[in-house]
């Protein structure tokens with residue numbers, strides 16, 4: 001279970017402080033899939049950064065399985081991120097000089113897993129990239145690159161997958177295929193999913209849809225209202 005408790009996030013700028021997140025409460029039971037929609041600039045990415053422990057709230061606190069992140073040492077927080085969290089970005093963020101297999105295996109290898117490459121190879125085969133293992137990112141389509149990125153994010157079996165517009169750079173059909181793979185792998189692993197997306201068809205495939213508006217989080221009201 002992850003909780004955000006009266007979380008505020010404020011940035012200091014030359015024009016003065018700006019409030020990015022305002023009094024956000026959220027409880028994510030293990031295995032739940034939550035979509036977060038909302039206009040550009042409303043604070044969705046900032047929310048993911050807080051959940052990943054990459055940003056600290058300026059008010060309130062984040063809890064991960066009963067432990068407050070602000071009570072963890074820097075090393076403990078880094079370990080928690082490495083072991084428990086996977087992230088998929090809109091623009092893939094693969095390393096250009098590594099092939100698909102090496103890209104996807106990198107976090108596992110850093111974590112010292114002995115079976116990293118065989119585990120990742122199996123996952124890449126599962127997402128239909130068995131024939132692309134030695135291809136570099138520039139030789140892969142956007143959809144293929146995102147599939148590599150999804151394998152990279154899930155290979156270490158994190159308890160939480162954070163996805164920031166994972167289909168945002170893909171055409172509709174490729175996006176739908178990548179989304180299906182992401183949801184399928186997530187379901188098999190039972191990973192908690194927080195998915196930021198503008199795509200309401202994708203959002204509605206999650207258990208719950210929340211909307212972010214000017215730094216406030218709300219349960220989405222029905223489309224038909």
Ligand SMILES: Nc1ncnc2c1ncn2[C@@H]1O[C@H](COP(=O)(O)OP(=O)(O)OP(=O)(O)O)[C@@H](O)[C@H]1O
Nearest residue numbers: 011012013020038039040041042043044045046047
């Ligand atoms: N380090 C920072 N310093 C100051 N302002 C920031 C910083 N990071 C983000 N912001 C501002 O915080 C607000 C929320 O940004 P965020 O990226 O969370 O929005 P978003 O909902 O994810 O938007 P999008 O859908 O366009 O990705 C924006 O107005 C952004 O300009």
